Amino acid sequence: MRLGLVIDLDVCVGCHACAVACKQWNTSGTTAPLTDYQPYGAEPSGVWFNRIRHYEVGEYPNSKTINFPMSCMHCEDAACVTVCPTGASYKRAEDGIVLVDQDKCMGCNLCSWACPYGARELDRESGTMKKCTLCIDRIYDQNLPIEDRQPVCVMVCPAHARMFGDLDDPDSAVSLTVREREGYQLMPELGYKPTNQYLPPRKAKPIPTENMGKPGFKERLKSLANKIVKR
């Protein structure tokens, strides 16, 4: 099993709800807390597992805004685990989730140096490295209804831009979507084989708004009103 996320860049609206929900769940989760520094001060900062950036692709006016959520990719060849000197960072054999054992981490930062995706953040208060757990304390929780056993970022997304599943199983919903939508990995040239996949924006034809044919009764009434009312 190789659990991971599939992120649909076509429909992500960049609302940051996934990041906020992640922060809310995980600040009392297995690697809690996600310490904040000066949360109400002049320079608010703190530990987050999920960050959303915004890019412009192409040149105006032929450009498109892309909202880009990023969290741990749970790489198959996770360099952060290889470089860890204490054994605090590990990759679970059963589902491929990469975790940090908070009791073993010595806070040397080397794993964050090895990660190209910026998925790991040091908590200054605890002195340990923290990262996305893929909500391991939700997805296996037998007390939750089965539909709730997924990462909280996936549950909260109002645009359904996030999917969670087993990317090892070629017939899983996530694998099917990745195949159909030509999902891709970030920075594949580094060879870490990230599990998370990104779905590119679809090439949708623009919906025509001009020359829509003969106007109906409602349209005629509207245009009449527009003539009467001086704006």
Place this chain on the structure above:
Amino acid sequence: MHPAFSVIFFTVSSGAGFGLFALLYLADVLKLGGGLSGEQVAATGAMALCFIIAGLLSSVAHLANPKNAWRAFSRFRTSWLSREGVFSVAFFPFAFGYLVLSWFAAPSLEVARLAVGGAATLLAWITIFSTGMIYASLKTIRQWNTPLVPANYLAMGHASGALMLLAVAAWAGLALLPFASIAASFLILGALLKAIYYFWIAEPGASASIQTATGFTRAQVKLLDTGHTHGTFLTEEFGFQVARRYALALKVFVFVAGFILPLVMLGSVAGQPSLLLGSLITGLALLGLVAERWLFFAEARHVVNLYHGSQRC
């Protein structure tokens, strides 16, 4: 990369200590300049150990959670940081054995003395190499992911160690020509390797770009918003950038203080032995090496900066 002083001090100090120890052993075996006495070998070796221990303590100060530092010996099979820790600790019993046997200078134990000294020297070399490999093994930082990095660490450690050994030889009243020649050789080697390194990292080559980072390879990509109000761990740790003009001035300082002035001054030490002058050269070279190490961190650009708007790293 953020240049942390604890790591800069650690790599310079322990590099010089290991370099001094290795060269001390070679000088002792070959009886360079007439040969140091047993007590002199022990005293010089103890000085090398002081530099190494000071460096290692400084590296522990870099940790955010030092109470777990002992666990760093456990992942010897995969992690270069773990290997460095294991080798540096394994070095100590052999080094102590060599110093104690040198101090007491029992002729019947001469073979054992040279054997443990040889083992310690080998471990010193492997430790410096491991230090370099911690950085060189990171594919995320183009400026570090090159064999020039461990080569540089070895050359710099030996250059500073050779200068210290020269000061020791001046103090012991030995013939200085062989010691000055060794120091000059390592200074020239270090300067050449560093020059190649600076030349090499100036060109980005086939590196990751904002296009491969985001996957939008068919058009230009521009950052609109990073999504955070103030800084994050990522901007603190990886966002550091040094102005090009400032970096150039520092490189000039590295070459002048670290290599050129020590080389020029070597001649006068060889002609007129003086512990003071020898120490002065060593201090100057170490200052140059601190600047070199600071630049090594400051000029390294981590690929995560691509997600924060850099077009190329």
